[in-house]
Amino acid sequence: MGIFSKLSLALAAAALVGPAAARKPPISRPELQWGPKTPGHPFPHSPKRCRTCFVPSASGSSSGGEGNDDAPAILQAFKECNKGGSVVLDGNYTIASPLDLTFLEAVDVVITGTITFSADVDYWVEHSFKYTFQNSSTFWRFGGKDVNIYGGGLGVIDGNGQPWYDEFAKNPTLLRPILLVLDGLEGGSVTGLKMRNSPNWFNLITNSKDILVSDMDIKVRSTNANPAKNGDGWDTLTSDSVVIQNSHVDNSDDCVSFKPNSTNIVVQGMQCNGSHGISVGSLGQYPAEYDIVENVYVYNISMSNASDGARIKVWPGSDTPFQPGLSGGGGAGYVRNVTYEMFRNQNNDWAIEINQCYGQSNQTICNMYPSNMTISDVLFLDMSGTTSAKYDPKVGTLVCSSPEKCVNIAAHNITVTNPSGRTPQWICTNMDEALLDINCVSK
Numbered sequence: 001m002g003i004f005s006k007l008s009l010a011l012a013a014a015a016l017v018g019p020a021a022a023r024k025p026p027i028s029r030p031e032l033q034w035g036p037k038t039p040g041h042p043f044p045h046s047p048k049r050c051r052t053c054f055v056p057s058a059s060g061s062s063s064g065g066e067g068n069d070d071a072p073a074i075l076q077a078f079k080e081c082n083k084g085g086s087v088v089l090d091g092n093y094t095i096a097s098p099l100d101l102t103f104l105e106a107v108d109v110v111i112t113g114t115i116t117f118s119a120d121v122d123y124w125v126e127h128s129f130k131y132t133f134q135n136s137s138t139f140w141r142f143g144g145k146d147v148n149i150y151g152g153g154l155g156v157i158d159g160n161g162q163p164w165y166d167e168f169a170k171n172p173t174l175l176r177p178i179l180l181v182l183d184g185l186e187g188g189s190v191t192g193l194k195m196r197n198s199p200n201w202f203n204l205i206t207n208s209k210d211i212l213v214s215d216m217d218i219k220v221r222s223t224n225a226n227p228a229k230n231g232d233g234w235d236t237l238t239s240d241s242v243v244i245q246n247s248h249v250d251n252s253d254d255c256v257s258f259k260p261n262s263t264n265i266v267v268q269g270m271q272c273n274g275s276h277g278i279s280v281g282s283l284g285q286y287p288a289e290y291d292i293v294e295n296v297y298v299y300n301i302s303m304s305n306a307s308d309g310a311r312i313k314v315w316p317g318s319d320t321p322f323q324p325g326l327s328g329g330g331g332a333g334y335v336r337n338v339t340y341e342m343f344r345n346q347n348n349d350w351a352i353e354i355n356q357c358y359g360q361s362n363q364t365i366c367n368m369y370p371s372n373m374t375i376s377d378v379l380f381l382d383m384s385g386t387t388s389a390k391y392d393p394k395v396g397t398l399v400c401s402s403p404e405k406c407v408n409i410a411a412h413n414i415t416v417t418n419p420s421g422r423t424p425q426w427i428c429t430n431m432d433e434a435l436l437d438i439n440c441v442s443k
């Protein structure tokens with residue numbers, strides 16, 4: 001950074017603690033509580049903030065300004081207002097360089113403006129933050145303690161995804177950034193924001209605990225024939241006590257997905273459209289690792305136009321080349337104590353899918369190498385609605401690679417129908433059918 005830009009940053013910072021200090025944030029923090037289901041304890045108390053830092057916008061009054069980068073000013077505001085303040089982003093900002101905000105403590109982030117990421121694909125591939133898990137990367141990340149990010153329904157985080165969809169169509173191993181990563185956050189919330197057109201997953205919550213996500217609105221659309229791929233709503237990884245609730249997701253991959261070592265997770269009051277369902281997994285991808293997903297409650301969900309409603313997907317016991325940049329299998333671990341309750345289906349291909357052959361289309365290979373992942377204590381309760389015509393009269397598939405690998409999987413009060421009105425059929429393989437109040441057929 002040149003002397004001139006250092007100077008202008010210093011001046012901008014000085015302006016913040018001057019008259020700006022008296023300005024109040026444009027909206028106040030929403031009430032932060034999870035419910036009706038909880039991870040067993042209340043959301044941690046977060047003290048009131050008492051300083052405010054408004055972030056000036058270098059990219060000017062129009063969004064997506066070229067040649068300007070608001071990242072340095074945003075970082076400066078977090079340094080000023082960390083430990084007890086609120087950082088306000090009420091203008092249009094472009095982030096054009098990586099932003100590491102993992103040092104935060106007791107800070108609110110008020111977003112009533114629009115944050116966009118620059119379209120320089122080559123730059124970001126080089127400079128994004130990298131994670132080994134599934135070749136993930138991101139533009140920016142938040143971590144620390146007690147951080148509340150809120151937008152009051154006004155704020156927008158826009159991934160500017162189209163150049164990524166276009167490039168990905170030519171290069172299937174392109175490292176596409178995740179729109180928002182919480183990494184190492186203990187006590188925090190993300191509420192009232194619109195998220196648009198992520199290049200990849202919308203949210204990754206990793207190495208975190210006591211996180212509330214609520215009142216979010218996610219949408220992804222490609223404007224041409226190059227599809228927006230892998231736009232999961234949320235992924236949790238190595239995180240405990242996470243609640244995702246009362247949100248709307250319109251995407252084309254998992255609505256919410258529980259990746260390795262997700263524990264005490266609640267997802268409730270969601271409306272998902274066009275997704276791949278609410279998914280445990282994929283798990284068992286890495287042979288050297290032991291994956292755990294435990295104590296998950298998925299409650300009160302409306303799911304439409306999805307490939308799956310409730311889904312559990314684990315890799316087979318042998319190495320499997322699935323897609324460019326996505327391969328694996330043979331990893332061990334378990335899925336335990338997962339409940340799906342009050343789940344409304346509309347035009348989903350499968351209402352329930354349990355699959356221990358993820359990424360492998362040849363079932364013979366999966367039977368030869370049963371999954372190293374055990375699935376136990378799973379309950380499907382009060383599921384209703386009608387599936388799509390795709391597999392009619394079948395409405396669900398529960399296929400385990402061996403009877404020892406699926407234990408105590410139960411389904412009660414399942415009233416899911418198919419469009420033809422024929423008796424709904426469920427594929428059940430290696431399951432204890434005495435626990436399933438559904439019409440099991442073998443194939």
Ligand SMILES: *[C@@H]1O[C@H](CO)[C@@H](O)[C@H](O)[C@H]1NC(C)=O
Pocket residue numbers: 060061062063090091092113
């Ligand atoms: C942000 O940009 C949009 C146009 O892209 C403009 O209408 C709006 O006024 C801008 N907002 C601010 C606060 O400058």
Ligand SMILES: *[C@@H]1O[C@H](CO)[C@@H](O)[C@H](O)[C@H]1NC(C)=O
Pocket residue numbers: 238260261289290291292
């Ligand atoms: C998950 O937890 C297991 C058991 O504690 C551990 O061996 C493994 O390394 C963890 N994996 C990740 C991705 O954190």
Ligand SMILES: *[C@@H]1O[C@H](CO)[C@@H](O)[C@H](O)[C@H]1NC(C)=O
Pocket residue numbers: 036246268269270271300
């Ligand atoms: C279910 O979720 C919707 C929001 O999608 C909410 O309005 C409703 O109150 C919830 N019902 C229950 C029983 O929690």
Ligand SMILES: *[C@@H]1O[C@H](CO)[C@@H](O)[C@H](O)[C@H]1NC(C)=O
Pocket residue numbers: 250273274305
């Ligand atoms: C829901 O998803 C379907 C399929 O992806 C899409 O065609 C439709 O426009 C979406 N509906 C709404 C209301 O967004």
Ligand SMILES: *[C@@H]1O[C@H](CO)[C@@H](O)[C@H](O)[C@H]1NC(C)=O
Pocket residue numbers: 040295296297337339
């Ligand atoms: C199962 O998970 C639920 C939360 O989803 C929790 O309340 C319950 O205590 C767990 N049961 C066991 C046996 O761990």
Ligand SMILES: *[C@@H]1O[C@H](CO)[C@@H](O)[C@H](O)[C@H]1NC(C)=O
Pocket residue numbers: 273304305346347
């Ligand atoms: C499902 O998709 C159809 C179009 O494909 C759309 O009309 C409908 O609104 C979608 N359902 C929901 C709940 O978004």
Ligand SMILES: *[C@@H]1O[C@H](CO)[C@@H](O)[C@H](O)[C@H]1NC(C)=O
Pocket residue numbers: 133134135173324325326327328
């Ligand atoms: C990550 O991407 C590289 C390059 O495309 C690929 O070789 C590797 O298998 C990928 N890793 C995983 C875990 O999928």
Ligand SMILES: *[C@@H]1O[C@H](CO)[C@@H](O)[C@H](O)[C@H]1NC(C)=O
Pocket residue numbers: 362363364365
């Ligand atoms: C599936 O795998 C088996 C065992 O390797 C092989 O004999 C068979 O040809 C494969 N089937 C297909 C359709 O590739």
Ligand SMILES: *[C@@H]1O[C@H](CO)[C@@H](O)[C@H](O)[C@H]1NC(C)=O
Pocket residue numbers: 317318330332368369370371372
């Ligand atoms: C994983 O499963 C494969 C095939 O089912 C088996 O050969 C292997 O020993 C298992 N590995 C572990 C670590 O359990």
Ligand SMILES: *[C@@H]1O[C@H](CO)[C@@H](O)[C@H](O)[C@H]1NC(C)=O
Pocket residue numbers: 342382383384413415
């Ligand atoms: C069965 O589930 C429906 C919702 O799909 C619910 O309204 C009804 O009360 C449940 N019946 C019983 C006996 O629990």
